[in-house]
Amino acid sequence: MSPSDNHALDRLIELARSIEMTESQREAQRRSFVYGNTKIENDRITRELVDEQAERLAKAVDDN
Numbered sequence: 001m002s003p004s005d006n007h008a009l010d011r012l013i014e015l016a017r018s019i020e021m022t023e024s025q026r027e028a029q030r031r032s033f034v035y036g037n038t039k040i041e042n043d044r045i046t047r048e049l050v051d052e053q054a055e056r057l058a059k060a061v062d063d064n
Contacts, residue, residue, distance in 0.1 A: 027054070 001009075021029070031050050038045045 030054075 031047075031054055034054075035045065035047050035050045038050070
């Protein structure tokens with residue numbers, strides 16, 4: 001990687017640090033992370049399944 005590439009990457013990282021995600025963006029990123037990591041271990045995992053379980057968990061937390 002050239003020095004100018006390093007500088008550009010450092011600049012992008014710095015810009016990314018200043019971004020504040022909304023709660024819905026954070027939840028979407030969390031679900032995407034869960035899907036990606038569980039799909040590696042189990043091919044039967046779907047995005048729909050992750051969404052269903054996330055909704056179920058959120059409801060259980062709200063009920064308590």
